[in-house]
Amino acid sequence: MAKDESGAAQRPGSRPGSQIGARILAPVARELRIAGWLSVLSGALWPVQAAAIAWAVSGWAEGGAPFERAWITAGLFVLCAALRAGLEHRAGALLFDAADQTIARNRARLLTREARAPTDAGSARIASLTVQKLQLLQPWITRYHVAMMRASVLPLLLLLLATSQSWLVGLTLLIAGPLIPVFMALVGMAAEDASRRQMSEIGTMNDMLMDRLSAMLDIRLLGAADRTALDFSARAEALRASTMGVLKVAFLSSTVLELFSALGVAMVAVFVGFTLLGEIGFGGWGGGLTLGQGLFLLLIAPEFFQPLRDLAAAWHDRAAGFAVVAELDALDAADRRPVLGQVRRAVPLAGAISVQTRAARAALPGRVVPLPDLTLRAGQSLALTGPSGAGKSTALSALAGLVPLASGALSVCGTALDDTTADAWRERVALMPQRPHFSDETLGDWLDTRGTGADPAAALALADARDVVRRLPGGLEARLGETGGGVSGGEARRLLLARAIFTGADLILADEPTADLDAETAGRIIAALRNLQAEGRTIIVATHDPALAAAMDAQLELGQ
Ligand SMILES: Nc1ncnc2c1ncn2[C@@H]1O[C@H](COP(=O)(O)OP(=O)(O)OP(=O)(O)O)[C@@H](O)[C@H]1O
Numbered sequence: 001m002a003k004d005e006s007g008a009a010q011r012p013g014s015r016p017g018s019q020i021g022a023r024i025l026a027p028v029a030r031e032l033r034i035a036g037w038l039s040v041l042s043g044a045l046w047p048v049q050a051a052a053i054a055w056a057v058s059g060w061a062e063g064g065a066p067f068e069r070a071w072i073t074a075g076l077f078v079l080c081a082a083l084r085a086g087l088e089h090r091a092g093a094l095l096f097d098a099a100d101q102t103i104a105r106n107r108a109r110l111l112t113r114e115a116r117a118p119t120d121a122g123s124a125r126i127a128s129l130t131v132q133k134l135q136l137l138q139p140w141i142t143r144y145h146v147a148m149m150r151a152s153v154l155p156l157l158l159l160l161l162a163t164s165q166s167w168l169v170g171l172t173l174l175i176a177g178p179l180i181p182v183f184m185a186l187v188g189m190a191a192e193d194a195s196r197r198q199m200s201e202i203g204t205m206n207d208m209l210m211d212r213l214s215a216m217l218d219i220r221l222l223g224a225a226d227r228t229a230l231d232f233s234a235r236a237e238a239l240r241a242s243t244m245g246v247l248k249v250a251f252l253s254s255t256v257l258e259l260f261s262a263l264g265v266a267m268v269a270v271f272v273g274f275t276l277l278g279e280i281g282f283g284g285w286g287g288g289l290t291l292g293q294g295l296f297l298l299l300i301a302p303e304f305f306q307p308l309r310d311l312a313a314a315w316h317d318r319a320a321g322f323a324v325v326a327e328l329d330a331l332d333a334a335d336r337r338p339v340l341g342q343v344r345r346a347v348p349l350a351g352a353i354s355v356q357t358r359a360a361r362a363a364l365p366g367r368v369v370p371l372p373d374l375t376l377r378a379g380q381s382l383a384l385t386g387p388s389g390a391g392k393s394t395a396l397s398a399l400a401g402l403v404p405l406a407s408g409a410l411s412v413c414g415t416a417l418d419d420t421t422a423d424a425w426r427e428r429v430a431l432m433p434q435r436p437h438f439s440d441e442t443l444g445d446w447l448d449t450r451g452t453g454a455d456p457a458a459a460l461a462l463a464d465a466r467d468v469v470r471r472l473p474g475g476l477e478a479r480l481g482e483t484g485g486g487v488s489g490g491e492a493r494r495l496l497l498a499r500a501i502f503t504g505a506d507l508i509l510a511d512e513p514t515a516d517l518d519a520e521t522a523g524r525i526i527a528a529l530r531n532l533q534a535e536g537r538t539i540i541v542a543t544h545d546p547a548l549a550a551a552m553d554a555q556l557e558l559g560q
Helices: 022-044 046-062 066-116 123-165 167-214 216-221 225-276 291-333 392-399 422-426 443-447 457-462 466-471 489-502 519-534 546-551
Strands: 354-364 367-370 375-377 381-385 405-412 429-432 507-511 538-542 554-557
Touching: 022 046, 022 066, 022 123, 022 291, 046 066, 046 123, 046 291, 066 123, 066 291, 123 167, 123 291, 167 216, 167 225, 167 291, 216 225, 225 291, 354 392, 375 538, 381 392, 381 546, 392 405, 392 429, 392 507, 392 538, 429 489, 443 489, 457 466, 457 489, 457 519, 466 489, 489 507, 489 519, 507 519, 519 538, 519 546
Parallel strands: 381 538, 381 554, 429 507, 507 538
Antiparallel strands: 354 367, 354 375, 354 405
């Protein structure tokens, strides 16, 4: 459930239109307002241009000094046109800046928040929101808001001007005009639903794609390629149907709106034409219309409908924007697993390494996991052992400040590990995770997590991983992630260890560094860890491997 400012729970789609997006648009509200008024001002200059044309043409018809009028009209027309272009340009610049700022701010917010306090939303969902869907806020911000302001001011102004010349034309516009917003409101509901369905289909398709790509090997082994292709085609068909649903609503609404505005303009044109021919003798305030009045009315009638047509065209952008905002709101309301600190670079925590826990319990989503009482000083090594599920990995994560405590105490370097110390503490810690993950970058960049640009040769030597790099095509330039070449499980672990060493961290937390390895490879990793300890680093491993546990100074069994 999304929460409004007062904290009351709400369903994102159930809020009134004016409230949706108010939060994300608040920082650019001033720009949107200024851009709206600039555009309204530009629209209000058209009647001046129309009046000038009508005046010049009626001057020609009446004789007198037509050229003098033509020059004045041309000057006024060009001046207004230049002014309008300038105003529209400035409004456009403000709107696109506001849209870029909003998208960039929300993208940064999404990414930093996911780093600091991840949700259970899949990575595909976050990726499609940040890369694909947030971009849909741009047409909503740049087109809809300004169209709304124009539609609320300009038709009224033009209606007054038209009525001042002819009550009949005023009445015609007054009847034809409101049909457009009424119809738009009806279509708007359908458009919003269709957009939300399409948005959700895009998300499902992305989730499915990520999921199946990561399971490609299993799919081949299980001979499930055909079934996977069928699943994809069913989802693609659902996406096609939802996209067509959105297009259908868009085409239907624009057709009906064009019809209303064409009928309105045609009625004005017929009335003006017959009045000028002398067939109709009423409709103006003093009987018929002059040529100048008729021309003026003909020129402003289409402009009466234009802001309403623009608003109708932007209605779909509004629906798409609302769907994105609803998704952002849903993520805001989702349960999160907070990480201690701001997850940013900091000055390393001072003092000799020490770790101490007392009656600590880690808070995982939906459960708490007790941590062992331990005390460790600089240069010591410790093995956390115990059955699967005892909490070894959780303990390592908690020691790195990646999982908060539900109760108890955890101090590092003699100070409590909390939001204020976690970033500084992590500068001194390297975590070697259980499952290696290679991102799509060169091995050199992957090893150099802190972007120092230094040579990783010494770290590779300590981790016994020099031969791994030597064998890879391109050495440190090789890419292992995404479509890059692969390494064996043991090689990957040695590379992970090299990366942990290369950070220069004083405390290495290694999760199952020898799991699934043959005795010889495991022996090389154990030797590398001992080398590290001999160098003065502090080491904590979580392991089921008796040989590794025996190689540490002390063992602590969890889950007793
Ligand atoms: N993200 C999570 N959300 C909820 N519970 C979790 C989460 N991660 C782990 N757990 C639970 O916490 C408990 C401890 O898990 P943990 O991974 O720390 O055990 P472990 O001793 O490292 O196991 P293994 O030896 O199999 O790696 C388990 O019962 C596990 O189901």
